[in-house]
Amino acid sequence: MIRFLLQGLLRDKSRSLLPVIVVTAGVMLTVWLHAYINGFMGDIIDTNARFSNGHLKVMSKAYADNMDEFPNDLALLDADSMTAVLGKEFPSVSWAQRIRFGGLLDAPDKNGETKAQGPVFGIGLDLLSPGSEEIERLNLKKSLRSGSLPREHFEALISDDFAKKLRVNPGDKVTLISSAMDGSVAIYNFVASGTVSFGSEVLDRGTIIADITDVREALNMPDASGEILGFFKGGYYDDELALSDAGSFNAVHKSAGEFAPVMRSLSQQGNMDQYVKLSSVYASYIAIIFMVAMSLVLWNAGLLGGLRRYGEIGLRLAMGEEKGHVYRTMLTESVVIGLTGSVTGTIIGLFFAWLLQKYGIDMSGIMKGTSIMIPSVVRAHITTPDFYLGFIPGLISTVTGTALSGIGIYKRQTARLFKELEV
Amino acid sequence: MENGLVIETKKLVKKFPVGKGEFIALNGIDLKIGKGEFAGLIGPSGSGKTTLLNIIGSLDMPSSGEAVVLDRPVSTLSSREAASLRKESIGFIFQSYNLLAVHTVFENVEFPLLLLNYNSADRRKMVNDALSWVGLSDKTRSKPPQLSGGECQRVAIARAMVKKPSLVLADEPTANLDAANSHNILTTMETLNRELGTTFLFATHDEKVISYLKRKIFLVDGRIDRDEVKQNQNGEK
Structure with a gap:
């Protein structure tokens, strides 16, 4: 049975290749974008630290x-x-x-x-x-x-x-x-x-x-x-550690004189505080928004995949395959597609992120006249979450979409199968 | 089949809600079909033949009355038991063939046996037998899009027959076929009925099919209007 289902999956390109491509593309974009945002935000902090603020x-x-x-x-x-x-x-x-x-x-x-x-x-x-x-x-x-x-x-x-x-x-x-x-x-x-x-x-x-x-x-x-x-x-830069170090130094050097030394963390200088908060929160927000968007796309793909096979599922039910079995096989297929797409998308996404991390993109042409210290060469920064982040939209959303569309199997009235299968 | 009956219905009623009222599709059907019959439910659209076929095929439940199929009362079957009855004992032939386009002829016919967990060697033998019954032994590796309509329907017959079911239900099986192909298909089914003793029940209003039936059950407005049994040359029913 597994061989039969796998054969069907591999031969029907609109059931395998197309969804895998959609999942791969979605996961690739999620991974790449997360690494890019991390790199861009981190670059700005790093540039400011090296040239102006220190940690x-x-x-x-x-x-x-x-x-x-x-x-x-x-x-x-x-x-x-x-x-x-x-x-x-x-x-x-x-x-x-x-x-x-x-x-x-x-x-x-x-x-x-x-x-x-x-x-x-x-x-x-x-x-x-x-x-x-x-x-x-x-x-x-x-x-x-x-x-x-x-x-x-x-x-x-x-x-x-x-x-x-x-x-x-x-x-x-x-x-x-x-x-x-x-x-x-x-x-x-x-x-x-x-x-x-x-x-x-x-x-x-x-x-x-x-x-x-x-x-x-x-x-x-x-x-x-x-x-x-x-x-x-x-x-x-570790903001928590920097604030702790600054606090302990300032506690020791409490002298009230205006020439007494004082220590400031990077986030305590100018408006870098907002930026440090922004960089950690912003990167997460953008990644979450993008993941949700990709999840909806992939969820929809899973949903459409289920609906497109209405006739085949009807036939299987008419021939005596149990609803639970049909549902489980659909979920298994979506897990295979989600995993394949997620792994492929993560590898490709990491590859493009690595290219961006190594070579960067020169944005100096559009940054002329800017007054803040933004690096004109934009680079990605690959972090640990990039290795698993893509599996959220890639695997979970695909399977969830299929699971939702599959509920239709249980709601389907077998009494209508003869009529439905006439088409 | 304690009494030799494959199908027995008693005062079978099926109602469908329509707006605030209801539509009576079957109105007190009493029917007995024995082993090896080649029978058809004949009637115009809306006469109730597909509804009756649905209940006999355990795809639907009666509103009242009883339908006993292969000694199992349909109204008491759970969804799982109904699926099991279809899987083990009933073959279906549809108007539109409903073959799986990405699978070969062999694999399409093999599918019901996979559901029944036959081993590989048994499956191979049974599929080859079924394909030889319908004259498609040379098309095992073909895929449905490469076949003619008549060949597709023969594959569908092989798929319905491969597990040697006690009962085959066919809903307008020749509706999409020309006269020559219809004749070919019906001859094939008639032969299988004769040689394997399988009970065939058709739902049709196609004259081509009707001429082959040994028993014609005419339905009008959800009731059996006439029940005719063709006599053979010796005058026997």
Whole structure:
């Protein structure tokens, strides 16, 4: 009997191949979309963490209150000692000092006259220490578009688009005009060692990256740092853990002074709180909505499959097959179809998600002018749920649709079979 | 069959609700059909012949009265017992063949035996026998769409006969066939009736079928109007 039913299933393409294709397509889209949403949301958090917020950030209280203005006059003093303390108190976190600053970058011609200038956002970080994790963290080697990474003091990287606008090439001098820690005007010359492109419109618009010791010198900030960023050594941001670490640090460092250190988790900075909540909830919502939609489609497919075989089922009932047996065979068929489609769809969905994770899609063309730090290369992120998520619409909905359509078998009046089978 | 009867109905009534009233499809049918009969229920549309066939085939229940089929009173059968009666003892032939298009001729005929859990060797022998009865031994691997209407109906006969049922119910079996094919089909069924002793009961208003019947039960408005038995050349019924 099983062989007979399998033969029928395999030979009747509209009963096997078509439903399997529909299930496969639905499951593939569900898996791919979930990985894509995860990747997109995670990328935004990751990009913000690496360039701006860290997973944790230690600042002076006053600096924290005005963080968006890069108030380096309120920077932490004796930053090296604080970093050492943090390293002891939080051994699972990697700490890095940063100075963020704004200013004007001037590109002089061969006569020393301004040929072009523009507003610049700067980051001072550890580029020259052997073993510094910052080059890797900001993916500077892969982001390099021309020239080389800074090898000596007074060298800096400039974002590629910005360098083109200023007509600056590697080896050219540029002058930073900014505000020193004491409030005076800071003017400092750098040599552009290379240009970089991060795939983020905000960063690529106008950025200068230099070694933190040069920035300290330029802004007159000896042994001071605006921010000390902490990164979980596991690599991924864990909001619960970050909030716990920040809470325990702040409980210990309760000093009321405005220059006392304070720790903020990524979610406690700017509007990242909303974003972190959004990213976890949003990804789930979108995945659920899509799963429900796919479930309805596949449920319907199961339903139609059952209705389409009205004549065959009628014949089987007339010939003496019990209703329960007919129902069970239909459910078994839908399990076979649902499983085949779910496995195939999951494999294909994971394959496309892997392609998107590895190569990404360059969206920079449509992100010009954006003011938030969104990666312009969109990537997927495959997580454990992607391996089983597709089975919800693929298997459960297909079987549920068949189960519902199969109820008709029990309601069918055998008295009408002669009439129905005349057609 | 204690008394040699395959079918016996007593004061059989079947009513269907129509709006606030009811339609009486069968109105006190008393009928006895013995083993090996080749009989037909004859009448115009609405005369009750398909309704009677449904009750005899345990596909429907009477409103009152009794129908005993192969010693089993239909009105007392559960759904499962009715299915079991059909599966084991009754063969059905439909107007539209109702073959499973994706299965071969062999597999279509084999299906009733799968329901009865025959083993593979027995099934093969029984299917080959059934196909030889209807002259389709060379078409075992063909599929219904590759067959003519007449061949399809012969496959349907083989499917009904393969389990050697005591009773075959045929509802307008030649309605979709031309005269030559109808003759062929009816001759086949007549032969099977004679050689295997299977009881055939038709529901028809087709003259081609009526001419082959040995017993003609005329139904009018749910009642038996006439019950004629064809006499053989010796004048025997």
